[in-house]
Amino acid sequence: MLSILFEALTGSRAFLKSRSFSPLCRHSHHLCSRKLPNERSSVEEMGPADGDHLAASFNLSDFTVIREGEAEILMHVGNEVFYNKSQINNRDMSIAVLRTFISKRKQEHEAMLLRRKKPGPKVAEETAVDPEAIIMDSTTHNEKSNVHCEVAQEISQDEPCSISGDPAAHQEGKCRAELKPPRVLEALSASGLRALRYAREVDGIGQVVALDKDNACVEACRRNIKFNGSVACSKVESHLADARVYMLTHPKEFDVVDLDRYGSPSVFLDSAVQSVVDGGILMCTATDMAVLCGNSGEVCYSKYGSYPLRGKYCHEMALRIVLSCIEVTPERKTLLVFALHCKQNHRVLIAVFISLSDLSLNLESFEMQSHANRYKRYIVPVLSVHMDFYVRVFVRIYTSAGAMKNTPLKLSYVYQCTGCDSFHLQPIGRTVSKNSSVRYLPGFGPVVDQECSDCGKNYNMGGPIWSAPINDLEWINSILADIKSMKNRYPAFDRISAVLTSISEELPDVPLFLSLHSLSATLKCTSPSAVIFRSAVINAGYRISGSHVNPLALKTDAPMDVIWDIMRCWVKNHPVKAQPPDQAGSVILAKEPVLQANFTRAAASVSKAQAKKVARFLPNPERHWGPKVRAGRHITSKHISLLGADAVNEHETGDEPPSKRNKTGESDPS
């Protein structure tokens, strides 16, 4: 450890590069000078001439070929490297986002060139951004988006130029009109399947760097690069590296950073955010749904800096916790950043990861000024999706000290009643506008009384969560149109189009949702149909939609007292048996409704996709579709908590049952 630390402190990037390359793949394209066929469906199809080249380095009969999209990987019979076929949805969705990103980036670049040509007033970087505009309409960012551009020779490679905030002021004369193909970092690549699909399937993509810290994975990835032929060889390179160190030592170098971890991505977020260029995109998966959905709130807090709640909306809350974490990156406590070297005012940052507890060091002593860059970065989500057994978010990353002030406006705590389904959001910050100036102040609070005004029970408090929009509808519609125009290039087309259709109909500015079944369970009444309930909400003057995370979800801007009035009116026509008076349902029903609900069917009570019978939710293609434990692994309760009991239910567990470990003791309102 100490020698690594010494090398890192005294060396430069060469240190990392020398550790990252083995002679086998210093430049993968050199090894691929012999022509390989682009299309193979099985090893048997390879003639001896094709096989020789690969067979020289390994025995082909030990492998089976897995094809996904236009890429193929060789899977060793021993299955040493992570591969999960159910992640096809994840990879297809990412390809769809990548295609849209490339086209938007091009449009933004063209718009930037046009702005540069037109003489006009200059905008100062610190100009206050309208926080309302940021919160309500994330598309504003796209209009004045930061398109990174090719760096002129004299500018250090360590700090690619950004036109964040004021393109004209920063970049006049420094950026070329040419837009380079986007560089992609697949930070946790395993077999390299994802990196290979990106390289082979996404037109206009640049270099794809695939990292893994595991030797077997890097070997497999390099084999797979060769196996996929010349395009893959020229575009994809594989490095043996710890992704965190690599990303910290390549600040603002990648247009796309993809974090696809088995488990929590939290330890990678800090470095990943720094590795993305301004206007670039971070794609991030989290599969630790048990943690994010409240099975062990304290673990979630330590990883993500947010407390989860166990409501029906927990999967959406999980998305919002991950987003909030990316914006505020609490994991910086585990890393030290040394600003070692100044060259033409551009700092080269060398990062070393040390467990603070190992060294018994005091956290405060590492709060160094070199964090300044990170503090100026902020995110704009374009797509946030819960699919299968994980959440995945796609966020643009920008730098602006001015816009950073808006962060507290985009975060909220959540009060969730322990007795009924009511929840309330408590924003962390607010603004006061006077004339043309904006003041940033702490949020007003508390937004709720000590006891629930509907049922009299207490609240649990969760969060903070990202409470600004999590999807950009313009992006979602572009992605949908794009995938429909090339259906046959998406093996998971049906699934991803169903999810995107569902997202396209969600109310974008309403965080979390209610469940009709839970409302009815609280009152112990028969449930109204979704159409009847939606109609009553619409007839009362409010908006309502579904959510892609749950077919029974109801997103609405109607306040909780209106919701309960509608349910009280429903129960008047559908009476319930008397319940003990202290039950939440009895307390709610003891009050007379203020609003007289109108259950007449409203035209908008059925979504457009529903009306056209377009699929919004699809069943899994096979039983136990989801995460798999690596072959030969001993199954523990950790696997169950990460993967869910379903995924491991055919295996014997090695330790205590999950029910004992996961019990929080708190009541679950759902």
Ligand SMILES: C[S@@+](CC[C@H](N)C(=O)[O-])C[C@H]1O[C@@H](n2cnc3c(N)ncnc32)[C@H](O)[C@@H]1O
């Ligand atoms: C879930 S797999 C990646 C799957 C891949 N993205 C795909 O789509 O097929 C996660 C990989 O991350 C690697 N990994 C975990 N921690 C890492 C780190 N600190 N640096 C680099 N790789 C890491 C593991 O070795 C594993 O191969």
Ligand SMILES: [Zn+2]
């Ligand atoms: Zn309540």
